[in-house]
Amino acid sequence: MKSYLIHIECTLCGVLQDAGKVHRLCPECGGVLYPRYDLKSAAKEFDRDVLNYRDPTMWRYFELLPIIDSKNIVTLGEGFTPIFEISKVAKELNCEKLFVKDESLNPTASFKARGLSAAISKASEFGISKVTIPSAGNAGGAMTAYASKAGMESYVFMPKDAPEANQKEVSISGAKLELIDGLISDAGKLSAQLAEELDLFDVSTLKEPYRVEGKKTMGYEIAEQFDWSLPDAIIYPTGGGTGIVGMWKAFDEMESMGWIDGKRPKMFSVQSDGCAPIVKAFEDGKNHADPWLNASTIAAGIRVPVAVADYLILEAVRESGGKALTVTDESMITWMKTVASLEGMFFCPEGAATLSALKTLFDDGSLLRSERILILNTGSGLKYLELVTLASNSKMSN
Ligand SMILES: *Cc1c(COP(=O)(O)O)cnc(C)c1O
């Protein structure tokens, strides 16, 4: 197997960089960098039907991932998560075709596994032995799991009120964990400083070009699992936005290779009303978001007041004819209960947020109840036990 990686390109100024060197943001303009592939050759040589014979992990798309030698892959079995139809929830929302891609079934129980498997694999290929990350929660746990597997030393900066499960999964891996009195943006500054001091590779969201490649595999899987015809809408809980911009990139690549036609899903970006920089920028018609002050939400994964890829998220949402919208934290808890009781799935609050958003999107006419809709459950509710109280009616009595 051979990767079609050709170079690294800046998404803002278009400058090209050598794919054989370690990169972070664009050295010219600070824009987000994307790996680019020789899609012309891939279109001729890479027959998507070979996928039928490959392992059910995200590495089935190896040719379109940025690792050169497959020996450098650091894997715990991430990706190729199932898509389920959730018809009882659909009935509750009075719609017809509702599906969930269940990312809680990834290693470390969230979709962060995809990005970090890609980034740590690439770091390993470069011979890097020390890595650092700022994390609102799940990214830290995923990073340290892959770093441990790769034999790397790892550092994590996390808000001290991040979910207990995330703190503990980092801690048990033997990584160095610094709990800080602040938000992920503050953690980002400390992580960058330490990276400078100790010569660590900082795998902060979209500040290096490899994590997004892991996350884009969701887009490939959605196409493959829906037999190469994308759903009408995708609802995505947005923090740093790696997943939504990654899926959009995957759709571009697949269209270039002739794997899918030009019909794209409407992309909906969901945030909590306690931290909604992307929604504000969307509503104000801007391409960049202002930092959100006093960010607060129970959905730790989307408590992200500043996103470097804000312009890419907004572009995907606008180009697709979707929108960005907020939901309340209370509605997330309500939907967590509803999904668990109707479908047997323990959603994370971020995943539950997509269902709350869906109700709004039907009510305001953004979506028709007959459309084929896919939501992403980005992680497991088991990481957020603090949010769940024992229901008074759950006790048996006689
Ligand atoms: C990180 C995270 C998100 C947000 O993902 P981005 O790609 O950063 O937008 C959503 N849900 C969960 C559970 C997360 O951990």
Ligand SMILES: [Zn+2]
């Ligand atoms: Zn640039």
